[in-house]
Amino acid sequence: MSETLGNYNRPSSAIITIYANYNQRGQLVTVPSSGRITRLGCWLRGGQDEGQAPIAVDWPFRFVVWSAAGTVLAQSALQAAPGTDKYAEQVTFSDMLRLEADLTSPLTVAADQQILVGVAGATGGADITYFLPVGPSGSHKYKSVSSWPGSMSGASTYGHYIGAYAFLEPAVVRVRRGGEWVEAEAVYVRRSGAWVPAESVQVRRSGEWTDPE
Numbered sequence: 001m002s003e004t005l006g007n008y009n010r011p012s013s014a015i016i017t018i019y020a021n022y023n024q025r026g027q028l029v030t031v032p033s034s035g036r037i038t039r040l041g042c043w044l045r046g047g048q049d050e051g052q053a054p055i056a057v058d059w060p061f062r063f064v065v066w067s068a069a070g071t072v073l074a075q076s077a078l079q080a081a082p083g084t085d086k087y088a089e090q091v092t093f094s095d096m097l098r099l100e101a102d103l104t105s106p107l108t109v110a111a112d113q114q115i116l117v118g119v120a121g122a123t124g125g126a127d128i129t130y131f132l133p134v135g136p137s138g139s140h141k142y143k144s145v146s147s148w149p150g151s152m153s154g155a156s157t158y159g160h161y162i163g164a165y166a167f168l169e170p171a172v173v174r175v176r177r178g179g180e181w182v183e184a185e186a187v188y189v190r191r192s193g194a195w196v197p198a199e200s201v202q203v204r205r206s207g208e209w210t211d212p213e
Contacts, residue, residue: 059122076102120150
């Protein structure tokens with residue numbers, strides 16, 4: 001059973017128009033429990049060629065997971081945000097699309113790990129734009145890179161959150177009960193003379209400690 005990390009609902013405070021220069025956007029989230037990030041999503045819309053009248057242009061991009069320090073940890077296959085043929089001032093919240101895609105490989109994460117989830121896409125000056133709805137508070141990171149996805153190290157902070165989110169498959173621990181393997185409801189450890197919930201659980205495989213799948 002997956003759980004959602006980040007901002008799943010569409011932000012509805014404002015829509016920002018980005019001329020594909022600051023082409024990487026990431027939302028900081030904290031992982032509540034160990035598991036695997038398998039899929040990402042974001043609210044956005046492709047932009048237009050502004051040479052003459054607006055022409056719908058799809059925005060090529062990838063969903064990306066970065067470490068809190070900005071290192072690329074995982075990404076999706078190439079995606080396309082459908083373009084709109086509206087002028088920027090005509091774009092409304094109803095034009096925004098919820099887009100999602102699987103990562104090319106699931107990313108194993110630990111409890112309390114902080115990651116950035118978001119998008120990285122094509123640059124193109126004023127010829128390629130994209131639109132992002134943002135919330136009234138919070139913040140997200142943004143950066144311009146020529147080769148994407150790239151590092152988010154040194155990224156700037158924008159004072160509104162974006163509608164970016166990730167799907168987490170929590171690590172599953174199974175125990176033997178009644179002659180069958182069943183999913184454990186909770187795992188407790190003995191600390192200071194009391195049984196307390198374990199913060200994280202790992203298993204021994206091939207001589208290494210790894211997160212259970």
